[in-house]
Amino acid sequence: MNQDTYQFQLIQDELIQQLQSFSIAHGQYPDKNLNVVINAIPLLPLLKGQNIAIEQDPNLLPRIYWQNKEQNKTLASFGAIEKLDHIPKATNDEFYLGGLAFQQQGEQWQDFPATLFIRPLIVFQVLQQTSQQEYKVIFHFNGRNSVQASINTLKSLNIPHPLAPFTPQLLTRQDTPNKDQWADLVELAIEYKALLPKVVLSRQTEVCFDAPIDTWDMMALWQQANPNSFHYLLQFSSQRSFMSCSPERLFLRQQQQITTEALAGTINRGRDQREDELLLQSLLNHKKIDRENHIVQEFIVANLKQLKAQVTCSPAHVMQLQNVQHLCVPIKAQLTKDTQDSHLLHKLHPTPAVGGIPKLPALQFINDNEPYNRGWYAGAVGCISEHESDFSVAIRSALVSENCIKLFAGAGIVTGSIAEQEWQELDNKIQTILTILYRLY
Ligand SMILES: C=C(O[C@H]1C=CC=C(C(=O)O)[C@@H]1O)C(=O)O
Numbered sequence: 274m275n276q277d278t279y280q281f282q283l284i285q286d287e288l289i290q291q292l293q294s295f296s297i298a299h300g301q302y303p304d305k306n307l308n309v310v311i312n313a314i315p316l317l318p319l320l321k322g323q324n325i326a327i328e329q330d331p332n333l334l335p336r337i338y339w340q341n342k343e344q345n346k347t348l349a350s351f352g353a354i355e356k357l358d359h360i361p362k363a364t365n366d367e368f369y370l371g372g373l374a375f376q377q378q379g380e381q382w383q384d385f386p387a388t389l390f391i392r393p394l395i396v397f398q399v400l401q402q403t404s405q406q407e408y409k410v411i412f413h414f415n416g417r418n419s420v421q422a423s424i425n426t427l428k429s430l431n432i433p434h435p436l437a438p439f440t441p442q443l444l445t446r447q448d449t450p451n452k453d454q455w456a457d458l459v460e461l462a463i464e465y466k467a468l469l470p471k472v473v474l475s476r477q478t479e480v481c482f483d484a485p486i487d488t489w490d491m492m493a494l495w496q497q498a499n500p501n502s503f504h505y506l507l508q509f510s511s512q513r514s515f516m517s518c519s520p521e522r523l524f525l526r527q528q529q530q531i532t533t534e535a536l537a538g539t540i541n542r543g544r545d546q547r548e549d550e551l552l553l554q555s556l557l558n559h560k561k562i563d564r565e566n567h568i569v570q571e572f573i574v575a576n577l578k579q580l581k582a583q584v585t586c587s588p589a590h591v592m593q594l595q596n597v598q599h600l601c602v603p604i605k606a607q608l609t610k611d612t613q614d615s616h617l618l619h620k621l622h623p624t625p626a627v628g629g630i631p632k633l634p635a636l637q638f639i640n641d642n643e644p645y646n647r648g649w650y651a652g653a654v655g656c657i658s659e660h661e662s663d664f665s666v667a668i669r670s671a672l673v674s675e676n677c678i679k680l681f682a683g684a685g686i687v688t689g690s691i692a693e694q695e696w697q698e699l700d701n702k703i704q705t706i707l708t709i710l711y712r713l714y
């Protein structure tokens with residue numbers, strides 16, 4: 274037995290003992306969680322380690338990885354004790370992970386319905402993000418799931434599996450819409466500009482390879498190339514996974530305090546520092562980009578005010594990512610006591626950073642004219658607990674199944690948009706992940 278296997282089995286044994294003592298104190302069906310502090314365990318390798326185990330024990334599904342933008346919350350979860358088709362309100366030690374599709378109408382993606390939240394069975398979470406040395410394991414109980422079932426699932430966990438470079442060879446690429454269809458779509462949106470001052474149009478780029486894709490390896494590489502973003506991966510069945518490295522926050526709620534942002538307006542990165550600085554300045558002083566962003570800011574502020582929140586905006590700044598930079602206006606709000614996450618999600622999602630304005634006609638335009646189904650791309654993905662909830666806008670995202678990956682990118686169309694430039698913007702937005710998939714690094 275090698276050292277890693279030995280270490281992992283020690284952790285497993287310790288956790289089983291703790292679960293057994295917990296059931297002596299609280300019965301076979303506890304109604305509160307068990308928290309255990311353990312030594313560091315690498316989360317993506319732990320998730321990857323279950324690739325084979327899920328075939329034998331489907332209770333290990335869903336597998337979810339979640340890291341917030343500040344990287345002070347990182348977790349891996351296995352299994353579910355509840356699956357909900359509505360937005361939950363958490364009390365006590367309840368915790369939910371999940372999300373909403375881009376919009377409720379239209380055909381749904383398999384495994385990714387209009388709304389899906391789960392309360393996980395087992396969560397491994399980094400405890401002290403600064404040192405990365407201590408982790409905690411949370412076993413969730415709701416009075417209906419047994420300690421024995423948690424022990425069984427824990428026993429079926431395999432040891433963490435080392436991450437590997439991305440090796441599959443690219444076979445095909447297909448853009449939907451293609452470049453000509455895109456030009457027609459943008460032209461149509463511009464014809465409608467009196468009715469639709471802004472609509473975000475998007476594209477699906479499917480790339481297929483000669484071998485199956487390991488999503489955990491892919492997440493590790495994408496995450497590395499794209500820090501300062503959310504990183505998440507949700508797998509509800511062994512057939513497909515949805516993943517994202519999104520720079521955009523829908524909202525963070527801490528008690529009744531909200532942190533959000535208007536993130537829209539894009540320019541590429543410069544080849545050197547001087548060009549980068551010039552591009553950054555032009556992002557801050559560009560009429561069309563300001564229009565794109567301002568519509569989002571106005572929408573968020575107006576909708577928070579409808580919930581009777583007190584809202585303040587900070588001056589715009591530039592968010593720099595590996596291949597693009599965005600205009601960002603930070604927004605804070607104080608909510609009334611009775612505002613719930615479901616109210617926030619219904620009011621804010623989808624913002625005109627991914628939908629448009631006015632909201633419903635823009636969504637209708639997208640539904641009627643985009644030649645593919647967005648599903649969870651541009652949806653809202655996050656976690657809910659009593660005192661804190663955090664949601665990301667699921668852009669810079671991908672749907673992975675077997676040998677193929679669907680990548681998504683959108684661009685806000687306003688007066689002054691030019692189809693050719695917006696097509697280039699789509700390419701820039703998927704450049705980070707394409708560089709990894711095409712092995713150009
Ligand atoms: C819709 C996307 O980006 C949004 C967020 C930032 C900048 C955007 C833009 O400049 O068009 C988009 O509104 C996407 O990446 O798929």
Ligand SMILES: [Mg+2]
Binds near residue numbers: 685
């Ligand atoms: Mg744009």
